[in-house]
Amino acid sequence: xxxxxxxxxxxxxxVWAIHAACTLVAILTIASLIFVLNRxxxxxxxxxxxxxxxxxxxxxxxxxxxxxxxxxxxxxWNATYAELAAGRLSDTFVxxxxxxxxxxxxxxxxxxxxxxxxxxxxxxxxxLVVPAEAADAPLHDVEDLLDEARRRYDxxxxxxxxxxxxxxxxxxxxxxxxxxxxxxxxDMRQIEGQMSIxxxxxxxxxxxxxxxxxxxxxxxxxVRPLTARSLREIEAKLGVTGxxxxxxxxxxxxxxxxxxxxxxxxxxxxxxxTPKSPGGFVRAEILPSVIVxxxxxxxxxxxxxxxxxxxxxxxxxxEARNRHMAKHxxxxxxxxxxxxxxxxxxALLDVKKRPFALIFADxxxxxxxxxxxxxxxxxxxxxxxxxxxxxxVGARGTVARLGGDEFAVILRSTGKDASELATGxxxxxxxxxxxxxxxLRIGGSIGVAFAPRHGRTARSLLAVADxxxxxxxxxxxxxxxxxxxxxxxxNDAPDDEADRRHTG
Numbered sequence: 391x392x393x394x395x396x397x398x399x400x401x402x403x404x405v406w407a408i409h410a411a412c413t414l415v416a417i418l419t420i421a422s423l424i425f426v427l428n429r430x431x432x433x434x435x436x437x438x439x440x441x442x443x444x445x446x447x448x449x450x451x452x453x454x455x456x457x458x459x460x461x462x463x464x465x466x467w468n469a470t471y472a473e474l475a476a477g478r479l480s481d482t483f484v485x486x487x488x489x490x491x492x493x494x495x496x497x498x499x500x501x502x503x504x505x506x507x508x509x510x511x512x513x514x515x516x517x518l519v520v521p522a523e524a525a526d527a528p529l530h531d532v533e534d535l536l537d538e539a540r541r542r543y544d545x546x547x548x549x550x551x552x553x554x555x556x557x558x559x560x561x562x563x564x565x566x567x568x569x570x571x572x573x574x575x576x577d578m579r580q581i582e583g584q585m586s587i588x589x590x591x592x593x594x595x596x597x598x599x600x601x602x603x604x605x606x607x608x609x610x611x612x613v614r615p616l617t618a619r620s621l622r623e624i625e626a627k628l629g630v631t632g633x634x635x636x637x638x639x640x641x642x643x644x645x646x647x648x649x650x651x652x653x654x655x656x657x658x659x660x661x662x663x664t665p666k667s668p669g670g671f672v673r674a675e676i677l678p679s680v681i682v683x684x685x686x687x688x689x690x691x692x693x694x695x696x697x698x699x700x701x702x703x704x705x706x707x708x709e710a711r712n713r714h715m716a717k718h719x720x721x722x723x724x725x726x727x728x729x730x731x732x733x734x735x736x737a738l739l740d741v742k743k744r745p746f747a748l749i750f751a752d753x754x755x756x757x758x759x760x761x762x763x764x765x766x767x768x769x770x771x772x773x774x775x776x777x778x779x780x781x782x783v784g785a786r787g788t789v790a791r792l793g794g795d796e797f798a799v800i801l802r803s804t805g806k807d808a809s810e811l812a813t814g815x816x817x818x819x820x821x822x823x824x825x826x827x828x829x830l831r832i833g834g835s836i837g838v839a840f841a842p843r844h845g846r847t848a849r850s851l852l853a854v855a856d857x858x859x860x861x862x863x864x865x866x867x868x869x870x871x872x873x874x875x876x877x878x879x880x881n882d883a884p885d886d887e888a889d890r891r892h893t894g
Contacts, residue, residue, distance in 0.1 A: 457612070461589045468595050468596050502613075505609070535575040542572070546558055579651045593610050630665075638658055734748070738851075744802060745840065747841075750797075767828075787803075816834045835868065861876060
């Protein structure tokens with residue numbers, strides 16, 4: 391009896407110890423699962439926010455670089471430099487050469503020609519010439535950029551026996567950005583109440599050689615507003631929502647932001663948006679599994695790892711899709727201008743060993759299809775032509791849609807194969823397209839340039855291919871013209887340039 395009396399408490403203590411151990415294991419299992427889940431949520435949010443910040447910051451930088459490139463087409467142009475010999479741009483030069491395409495094609499609200507002291511000689515607003523004093527307000531907003539551009543110009547200027555040469559550093563050959571003079575100043579800031587990209591650069595000739603009497607620079611100031619429409623386009627491109635410019639002190643509590651321009655004061659505008667918060671997605675996906683695992687204990691821990699890996703794989707795929715979308719056209723799936731620039735830059739780095747052909751294709755009568763049958767028909771034409779071009783080029787090269795009805799091909803061949811391919815692209819464009827019971831008919835004009843024979847830089851090669859394309863249009867469309875054909879063209883060069891800009 392006494393032995394049994396002591397055995398019962400001992401047995402009870404063992405049961406409690408087992409229960410306690412099991413309870414402790416269960417608690418530790420649940421606690422570890424909760425810790426892992428919370429850590430995964432935090433890391434997913436950090437990873438997602440970091441990726442979004444990089445995407446938005448890179449896009450803002452790309453917008454400013456694009457504005458610099460667009461403005462450089464005017465400020466780094468012999469025609470503009472020659473026109474300013476009289477001290478201002480004439481109305482007969484502004485109207486055909488600048489006003490239309492700067493405002494309608496590139497969205498510049500202001501184009502101002504001024505000296506280093508801020509004296510305006512020419513002012514163009516929304517495509518129309520306005521009095522010089524009307525430009526005082528926007529010019530005041532970019533005074534620091536004007537000073538910066540003047541300093542860069544003065545630092546680059548070298549006296550060369552009575553004439554002057556601009557000593558501009560050689561561009562980075564690893565860069566995908568087309569070559570422009572490194573004497574500009576650019577920033578993103580509020581101008582006339584609208585967040586805009588402002589670019590200031592001295593007007594210089596393409597030879598970089600200046601006579602002594604024109605040593606004093608004339609600056610071109612351009613302003614490109616970032617409209618609500620452009621913000622929506624950036625949202626669609628990057629997959630973010632709620633993108634807006636707000637003061638730093640008033641940014642949403644649940645939003646994230648990156649700086650817009652150089653301003654660092656709390657009153658300055660920043661780019662804010664609503665983050666995707668992938669951590670919520672992780673929590674919603676994982677929590678049910680955590681509960682099941684907590685009930686079933688340790689044997690199901692492997693299932694957690696599997697679910698975690700699948701969620702992170704989904705995040706990685708989403709990031710890969712974002713990177714893909716940033717460099718591909720949403721409608722056709724071809725490379726966009728940004729992706730095309732990278733491929734072209736890579737091809738030029740290896741051009742000595744592997745020459746290539748650059749083919750510009752422009753659809754003829756495409757606007758008539760849009761006007762007569764609607765934009766849905768126009769989209770169907772673009773998708774069909776993109777697929778035809780992709781199938782014809784195949785693995786021999788790269789096809790891109792540069793915008794609108796313009797396509798480009800980088801072909802790793804400069805011989806007969808390039809001519810045959812270009813002719814095939816014209817035939818593809820002339821083949822009728824069926825759309826909702828209708829037959830759509832268009833055409834195609836092709837311009838071809840060969841690297842390195844016609845150019846060793848992106849700027850020169852693109853310009854020559856573009857000229858060949860518009861030579862094909864002038865000679866009747868639905869044909870192929872190469873850069874070699876330009877030598878037989880007798881039209882006056884300035885008229886050709888004006889025609890090219892108007893046609894584009």
